[in-house]
Amino acid sequence: MPGNRVVVYQGPGQVSVEQIDYPKLELPDDVVDGLGLPKQAPHAAILKIVSTNICGSDQHMVRGRTTAPVGQTLGHEITGEVVEAGDDVLFVKPGDICSVPFNIACGRCRMCFEGKTGICLNVNPARPGAAYGYVDMGGWLGGQAEYVMVPYADFNLLRFPDRDQALEKILDLTMLSDIFPTGYHGAYTAGVTTGSTVYVAGAGPVGLAAAHAAQLLGASVVVVGDLNADRLEQARSFGCETVDLSRSGELGDMIAEVLGEPEVDAAVDAVGFEARGHGQDAAEQPATVLNDIMTIARAGASLGIPGLYVTGDPGGVDENAKVGQLGVRIGLGWAKSHSFTTGQCPVKKYNRLLMNMILSGKARIAEAVNATVLPLSDAPDGYQQFDRGAAKKYVLDPHGMVAA
Incomplete structure (x- = not known):
């Protein structure tokens, strides 16, 4: 044996x-x-x-x-x-x-x-x-x-x-x-289709898989955001546009530099609960990505959320985060008639x-x-x-x- x-x-x-x-x-x-x-x-x-x-x-x-x-x-x-x-x-x-x-x-x-x-x-x-x-x-x-x-x-x-x-x-x-099905699930549930403009938060493996999946689904432009320069370079290696979130400034303005407008047709959260804010020395802000994608997704858009969120996080930034209770701007998503797909x-x-x-x-x-x-x-x-x-x-x- x-x-x-x-x-x-x-x-x-x-x-x-x-x-x-x-x-x-x-x-x-x-x-x-x-x-x-x-x-x-x-x-x-x-x-x-x-x-x-x-x-x-x-x-x-x-x-x-x-x-x-x-x-x-x-x-x-x-x-x-x-x-x-x-x-x-x-x-x-x-x-x-x-x-x-x-x-x-x-x-x-x-x-x-x-x-x-x-x-x-x-x-x-x-x-x-x-x-x-x-x-x-x-x-x-x-x-x-x-x-x-x-x-x-x-x-x-x-x-x-x-x-x-x-x-x-x-x-x-x-x-x-x-990661390939997970990234595809994120793009698919975000409603990516022929000609879509897409924002993918996170250039780790799942984010890169979501970006490639969005290309397969027919996206016209895929924009990937991250703080890590090497991972952004990897996203560019197969045809994605990128935004460097270590820069200060509003995400919508960065999107507009690429697309000519500050919004996208579909957005994917491939980061999850260890998200950080924007800027060079940004601290952990676990709701950052969820709020970002609601901000830059057009009215009526779908949001794919394959990034992991947990019900128990001993290292959470506060008592709410330790039980998965985050400061999500649900009113913004509601006002824009967004739909959300979460889970495995x-x-x-x-x-x-x-x-x-x-x-x-x-x-x-x-x-x-x-x-x-x-x-x-x-x-x-x-x-x-x-x-x-x-x-x-x-x-x-x-x-x-x-x-x-």
């Missing part, structure tokens, strides 16, 4: 790679005890992980900005090869290379039937919705590892049609587990179609987010570099399969 190394949170700013048991076809105790489900999981599969990515959502935990305990395993962006399938798994088999949506979903509850797989009712006793390796999300082990167990495999796994083609395009396909992206709604865009060469998401490969043992360094603002999307390669 092979071993299994996994990335583990060791306290604010610290992760390590630790040895744990090889996975079994069993559900986590939290799910078994809280939902009364059987421990044995013949509907599950075990995957040898081909690639697994470091996500900004992981970084929130590693910064100590959630209630994640020391010992929390990490990683929810998973692509892998099936090496074992339970007796009830009918449609995937050993040798298949598959993308794993970060949302864990049963495929049998009301939410799953409605396509809302981000809020499945049967995978987390604490609240609707679950994810691998994330605090308060059901106790599922993380996927920044060598092997992982995927429940309800027939429903959750997206099998790539050709193994050789998948390995050739793995740096693009690895983004299907989260339902990855299965988009991943198959985005896979087709990658395999056909229409989408080049790895280039857009500057995918950068590291061995699993270098995960701690990847976290540190990402936290310092590197304009890269770190892809961990546990078995040396990405290079091959």
Whole structure:
């Protein structure tokens, strides 16, 4: 039986790679005890992980900005090869290379039937919705590892049609587990369409994915805002306009410098609750981006909000922020008849179609987010570099399969 190394949170700013048991076809105790489900999981599969990515959502935990305990395993962006399938798994088999949506979903509850797989009712006793390796999300082990167990495999796994083609395009396909669908969800729910002008707040990987998605949806101009010069340069590398939020001044005026008017047709918040204000030495202001996108989105616009907001933030700037209560100008949004879409992206709604865009060469998401490969043992360094603002999307390669 092979071993299994996994990335583990060791306290604010610290992760390590630790040895744990090889996975079994069993559900986590939290799910078994809280939902009364059987421990044995013949509907599950075990995957040898081909690639697994470091996500900004992981970084929130590693910064100590959630209630994640020391010992929390990490990683929810998973692509892998099936090496074992339970007796009830009918449609995937050993040798298949598959993308794993970060949302864990049963495929049998009301939410799953409605396509809302981000809020499945049967995978987390604490609240609707679950994810691998994330605090308060059901106790599922993380996927920044060598092997992982995927429940309800027939429903959750997206099998790539050709193994050789998948390995050739793995740096693009690895983004299907989260950030490409999440960015697309942000742009799509913001109403981006042919000829739209679009503002994307945040030039991290999700923001860059949203910007690329907006281009695929037909936007005429995509403007990306950030404080980080390297990340803004990355946005420009694939045709985006940018605004440097380290400058003083009003965002609408910066938008007008690009578009000739101070508003856009659609806006996306790809930052979330650790947002900062504008200017060179701006302090954290968690409602900044939400208020910005209401300010510069035209009347009647839709706002996509894939950026993460939490109900527990020990590092919040005040007592309200610590429980996710922010100073959002809802009156402004109401007066402008804005609509808002929040919450986890339902990855299965988009991943198959985005896979087709990658395999056909229409989408080049790895280039857009500057995918950068590291061995699993270098995960701690990847976290540190990402936290310092590197304009890269770190892809961990546990078995040396990405290079091959």
